[in-house]
Amino acid sequence: MVQQQGLDRAFGALADETRRGILTRLGDGPATITELATPADMTLTGIRKHVDVLEAAGLVTTEKVGRVRQVRLGTERLDDAMAWISFYQRLWERRLDGLEAYFTLRNGASDGTKGTES
Amino acid sequence: MTELDTSETIGLRMTRQLPATPEEVFDAYTDAEQQKIWFSILDEEPGIVEIEVDLRVGGTQKAVWGPDRDTLFTEVQTFLEIDRPHRLVTESTGNDPSGQTMTTHVVVTFEPHDGGTLVTVEQTGFPTPEMRDFFETMAWVGAFDRIEAYLTRR
Structure with missing residues (x-):
């Protein structure tokens, strides 16, 4: 059941259009928070919140590289x-x-x- | 024909034309002894296949298969509706070798067609409405392809 709950969370995270947009963008390769915010016309804080939801759902992973945060698709x-x-x-x-x-x-x-x- | 149905609900829809009457197909599909034969008829290597069937509403059909004892897949279907030889409705719970499970809804129909039987399998009922929304969103369909490509070349 733990697995099923994980899937529920993943699909809950996917119910948001902005978050699907982020995943679509990441399908082309990893990006920074700033790179994700530019086409979405959103603040860094807004994008960061969406990325947090996606990360909690296991759909993306993030890694701090210097002063930027690199986001990539989490495939699990x-x-x-x-x-x-x-x-x-x-x-x-x-x-x-x-x-x-x-x-x-x-x-x-x-x-x-x-x-x-x- | 196999397709991912993204128009109404997420699921699988498959059809196949078989050279036998609906009665024959329905019976072969539901009978344990016949299932043991056709379920592994195309396996090139002998593996494990166990089939148990209790064909009544509320009864279950259990299939266990895999290449060896350490790599077994299991599907348990509970019969919700039995209408020989037209239609069979079940709830299916699948278990993969890592112990994950998924429960879905399955409708199998058997229609007389072209001197034989057209079998249609429709499987729906994945976990949440969000999942359905997710697959319904056309914008997402393209993304799904790209992510699939990503997973494949990973």
Whole structure:
């Protein structure tokens, strides 16, 4: 359940347009708080608050480099969400592929006139 | 066909045309003995597959699979609606080898189509409304691609 709460927090953090904008920007590579604030037309304090929410949700990580704070995508939570979609996608592909092979083999076996074509 | 449905709710939607009647497909899909055969029919290496089915509303279907005992995936589906051979509604709880779990809603339909059966799987119900909003936001869809690319090349 801890994991699920973490995901909830991640998706709560993503409900805000500005924060999604920050993630989109970070998809192109790491940026400083100032670099994030410029296109968003926001104060450094405002951006810093959003970055704090994203960091608490595990969506970004920050690192102090000299006098600036470097922000980059934190992949753990995104990996979680992607991993679940991927988990189920593979499971359903396994089921549907398996059923298809099962009936195709059965049909081939019950219809002698079709021979052994693959 | 596999797609991430971003139009209404987050989820998976998959369809497949199968060469059998809806009754045959429904029974093969739900019967434990047949499942044991088709679930691993395409595995090139022998692995672990365990299937248990209690096909009644409130009953569960458990599937355990993986390459070995240390790497097992589990899915437990609780039957919410059983309408042979048309429709099956379940709540699915998945467990990956690291112990994480996720519960979602699954609707599988079996429709007569083109001399066989068209199977449609729709899986929805990810954790929060925020998650749905997140995937619904068109602005985000492009970002998702970019982040996926980022994760891939990491």
